[in-house]
Amino acid sequence: MSQTILEMNNITKTFPGVKALDDVNLHVQNGEIHALIGENGAGKSTLMKVLSGVHPFGSYSGDIVLNGEICKFKTINQSEALGIVIIHQELALIPELSIAENIFLGNERAKRGIVNWNETITKTEELLKKVGLNVSPQEKIKDIGVGQQQLVEIAKALSKNVKLLILDEPTSALNEEDSDNLLNLLLDLKEQGITSILISHKLKELIKVSDSITILRDGQTIETLPNTNKDISEDRIIKGMVGRDLTNLFPEREHNIGEVVFEVKDWSAYHPVTVERQILNNVSINARKGEIVGIAGLMGAGRTELAMSIFGKSYGKKITGKVFKDGKEIDVRNVNKAIESGIAYLSENRKEYGLILIDSVKNNITLADLNRVSKNNVINPYEEIKAAESLKSRINIKTPSINQETVNLSGGNQQKVVLGKWIYTDPEILILDEPTRGIDVGAKFEIYKIINELVENGKSIIMISSELPELLGMCDRIYTLSEGKITGEINRENANQEILMKYMTEGWGS
Structure with missing residues (x-):
């Protein structure tokens, strides 16, 4: 019988105007790949940020139990010290630094403040071999592909003696070959005794590699499905995610x-x-x-x-x-x-080219055509509010307010804001x-x-x-x-x- 490595019991997390997690429970067995699935805004990433200390103890209610011990992480360093490492959807690598420098950044092989570069390079070579990446440790991050960067992130996690690896949408920007390579690596790591929590919207991938699938909806745990035989249907998972059958993935027109x-x-x-x-x-x-x-x-x-x-x-x-x-x-x-x-262009990278994340939904929507809400270069706030409220309703942007910072929205709703911005220009x-x-x-x-x-x-x-x-x-x-x-x-x-x-x-x- 598998031993439980992680329990998250009755986790509740609230942001201004919205309850992101409502009494969520998650149990993960040692040595398994556990999929976490749900619609955008269901609470998946928030739950993992609670687990890894990004949202510190005291900012949520409920218990994190790791190997039978209650944990109260106030920083990421504290969770990493116990072997919990999270790889976010947006990779946290520095493009101008080498692979070796990125892997050991903040975890340097040093004595009396002096980095031992021979040891750093040697250790990096070992880690790259482990993740199947055949490149020089001294290659700069900016000079390798996105799929290779994902493997560097995993190598970085392995350098921290990871026991529980959390991957948030690791294949969202990868082609099919790179995605397969990464999934096969997760299976290899499983054989080495590393437990993984995998967040992804690609249902075929989840079914292929996961042992269990936990579904969140509207910040609540819906169910956990065993997937030992890899035989769960996509329709079954979708029904749990959205609370209904999607008989046709593409609407008629x-x-x-x-x-x-x-x-x-x-x-x-x-x-x-x-x-x-x-x-x-x-x-x-x-x-x-x-x-x-x-x-x-x-x-x-x-x-x-x-x-x-x-x-x-x-x-x-x-x-x-x-x-x-x-x-x-x-x-x-x-x-x-x-x-x-x-002409309007919706970029493939909404966070870099599509949105000003620290600005409001309202300001993002009107940004591409301010002339429509201004006179003599002075913005009419009433017209701006009217325009933003109209588009919010028209394309169903789920936000407590048009004044909400866009960074706090789910990925799907951020995408609607970008689309709303371009619809507003009437292209x-x-x-x-x-x-x-x-x-x-x-x-x-x-x-x-x-x-x-x-x-x-x-x-x-x-x-x-x-x-x-x-x-x-x-x-x-x-x-x-x-x-x-x-x-x-x-x-x-x-x-x-x-x-x-x-x-x-x-x-x-x-």
Whole structure:
């Protein structure tokens, strides 16, 4: 019989205006991979922050019991000293420092204040070998991929003699190969006796590796499901998460498609630093009124680079080509010109490019078009409140107040704020780059409904996604991109994952 390594009993945590955790219970067995699942805002990350000391003892009620002992962590250092290490969704690595420096930052191999670099490098090599990362310890973080950075974070955790490893959305920004590698590493660590708590919205991954699945909903524990045989269905988990069956993950809509309203012709761009390296090569795409056009491609194909370069030339050098709207060439030389021309771009990275996290929901929503709520450069606060309240209601942003800081919202509601910001500019063409990345199935469904409403009102949407089922479920037409070139254009009725993958891989490795 497995021994219980962790009990979280009757945990309650309140923030101003909202109860994030309400009498939550979580029991984790020694040596298992325990999945923690729930919609955005269900309380998963908050619960793990309580466990790791980010939310210190005294700021919540309830007990944390580790190996039979009640713990009262007031700092992260205290939880790490007992072997609890958390890897957050936003990686806490310093890009300009080396892998070795990052791994032992704050945990230096030093004597009398002098770092022993030979020991640091040797230990780093051992840790990298353990996580299957074949790179130099002296390589800078900024020079390795996101998947490799995740492995560095795990190596860093192993350097602290981790016994309970918490991973918050570790594969949200990874491609399929890197995701598989990371999941296999978790299984290897399990064999070494390390217990893991895994938070993810990717249900297939959770079913594949987890031994137990605890579901949270609205800050409460709903149930814990055993997954010894790896046979739980996604539908069963979704029902627990949202409290109902989602019989169709993609809402129905009327396909009322009109004439071509947006065209990009012969679009080329070069890398902003390595200017001799061509990223986009004579790309031509178009979108019709009331149409959702997908762009599919492997990581590095140039999808985001295409979107950003079109949107005010905010990526790239030596950009050539033309952009047309309603048959007339438009000026997209900068972001303001692009917005004035009726284009909006929702970035794949909402926290870096989409939001001012320390600002309010209200201010974020009106940020992209302040002229609509101001006169003579003076903002009318009543108009701003009216606009923000209207969009909050229209797209169902769950927040106690439009004055709430955006950082305190769940990922799904943060994404709605970004979408609301661009809807407020009343664009004719919306470029949506990974619009549902890192959000749960319930929040995805709501985003999909908003997208459908926009196209039913005559907007044109270009949708970039790493998830092929999402493109197949939402798009009327899909372009495939490979090594900066368009390799295919497939209509909805002819598209499937095999065809898309065939075109997405054309040119790779040749």
